[in-house]
Amino acid sequence: MFTILPIKGYLDKIDGFFCDGISAGLKPNGKLDLGFIYSDTLCETEAIFTLNKFQAAPLKHYQRYEKGFKTNFVLINSKNANALTGEKGIEDINTIFSSLNFDLTNPLMSSTGVIGNPLPVEKIVAGANSFDLSSKNGENLSQAIMTTDAYSKTSLYEVKLEDGSSFKIGSVAKGAGMINPNLATMLCFICTDAAVPKEDMRELLEQNSHTTFNAISVDGDTSTNDTVLLLANKKSNAYDKEAFKEALRLVMHDMAMLIVADGEGAKKAVAFEVINAADDKEAEIAAKALSNSLLVKTALFGEDPNFGRIASTIGASRVTCDETKLVISYNDVVVFNKGEIYFDAAQEEKAAKVLKNDKYKVICDLGAGEGKFTAYGCDLGYKYVEINADYRT
């Protein structure tokens, strides 16, 4: 038995972790753009990176450390992704770390922003050298890593175990555009003082990714920089695998849901629940096809219960399906039932009412087996176009 309690505050509430965010002049108008996470003891570390073939320089830099390395520092900048910058991008990171006035062990870097511009090394060094490593300012860190995010994304839990011991786990993330299954375009930093063994870190990160970060989509693109980083300083000495697994799942689910609800220009967070598919894989294919479909996303934006587009998208995904077995509902409002169209004016009005919510489910019962998967997506409206038509300026 264990208890998981959400607590107020940022990941700096976890014993031994420090963080802050400052303005280093990367973003205009003095906005926060450079942050850090510092641990006063060395942390075990695990990361999941993007499947994009062009991994950004910080990801390559991480992977050049020896297997099983420990770290006490992560430097994070927004506005420049340090991607498509070749060997120079990695050299820039080394230059930055060798220019800092701190005693750091295996320092890590993480970047988000425009692809294909050289990193502004001098500004970053000058900014980082002004850090106070004893700061506990999670709010500033959460702001500094944002790009087109409308709001900052954090989560914090305390886990109490049966023997009276406890640990904390917390996270800060950035998301917005380019969010896609197989890791969103996003950075997510998770810190814990749980005494989690290294091998559990990898296993549980991967297990929980499948139903959280890999289940969300904003626009179907996968970035060069996606990173989920887990740092464990083990200060609490407390650990229970089931409890840690569930707390990690909660943190990752929180971050994934905040990211999808803050999809660029999104007003609605929608769960696409595919049930009774031939198997779980087919359920996942169909659910992700729905969360990625432009025609579905624009209909959600228009609050239009256009279930024909839902059905068409499932058909186009080429999973096992048959219109005489298909049932489509918006929450509990059935609009298509095994070939019968439940769509008189009264039913349409009920469905339209569901679509006015900020959050709802689209449930598709394929009647083909026992597979199920839920993908999370958002609507797509004018604001997405506005943000992305001229992102660089």
Place this chain on the structure above:
Amino acid sequence: MFTILPIKGYLDKIDGFFCDGISAGLKPNGKLDLGFIYSDTLCETEAIFTLNKFQAAPLKHYQRYEKGFKTNFVLINSKNANALTGEKGIEDINTIFSSLNFDLTNPLMSSTGVIGNPLPVEKIVAGANSFDLSSKNGENLSQAIMTTDAYSKTSLYEVKLEDGSSFKIGSVAKGAGMINPNLATMLCFICTDAAVPKEDMRELLEQNSHTTFNAISVDGDTSTNDTVLLLANKKSNAYDKEAFKEALRLVMHDMAMLIVADGEGAKKAVAFEVINAADDKEAEIAAKALSNSLLVKTALFGEDPNFGRIASTIGASRVTCDETKLVISYNDVVVFNKGEIYFDAAQEEKAAKVLKNDKYKVICDLGAGEGKFTAYGCDLGYKYVEINADYRT
């Protein structure tokens, strides 16, 4: 040797074909919404249909005819797709044909519009019974089959063979949204008086689809109704396989390019040319990833030479690629060259100038082999959202 000449006019200029479009009250405000193609002799027929698993009723109706059937009539309506309508959708088509005052052989139907509404049978019967089968009014037909198309799409060629004989081939199509590789959401009707053997019709339709309809994308969705129909009345007695293949390719290419340039709300038609990929299949995967990427499409809309998104999309498509071999150009303006970023203010200005055009190429040299493929796409702007947020009303 043969000569292919584009000629003015519609497919009714082909000997023995008749067509027209009328208003049957399916669209509001007396817009044309019902059309036909009639042939005064029986036509050999071949069709390519959508890969969507939920094929619309007209597609199923076609496939219930005996193999090798001939026809002399195609009835086409817009505004209602007769899709997801089950067995009733097919019965409705039979009811319509049994209620017409014409002597027709194996009549075909084709529908486009909203999915999941029953076909307005009475309006269609009343409208179709007012047809004059001796009409030659291709302009009206081209209007009647439009949904969100901004303009009608037709093409016509005369092919002169070495022996002095000649044949004609012409087409009318509708496209706009939901255009995706593996057949666009579109209807395309091709008529010819060439004496083309049945087996060549299938072979050449499939061959030419790969580089035309299957190479275009508007929004990555594949509809329930996609159809390319080829009708051959063989009246000319003229035929040469190479000449016919090329003329058919031209007609299909014309239609595909008109459809992509008229993507919902699109201002720009862009060719994504992937060269030196590991093989042709990988080139196709990368090229189609580009033409389907929301981030690429919104950057094109914003006339923003954001080559980072081009590279990121190629990386996300997971084809063989390496940033030290990658070269990206907009027409002849190189912006990224094997790890070097060619992107000072002068180069950016040149690139931005290319992006102001209505048509241009994005060329990606992967340096991995000899594979190549060109996909055709368009930009995505506010208008796409406007059209699709409330399509049904």
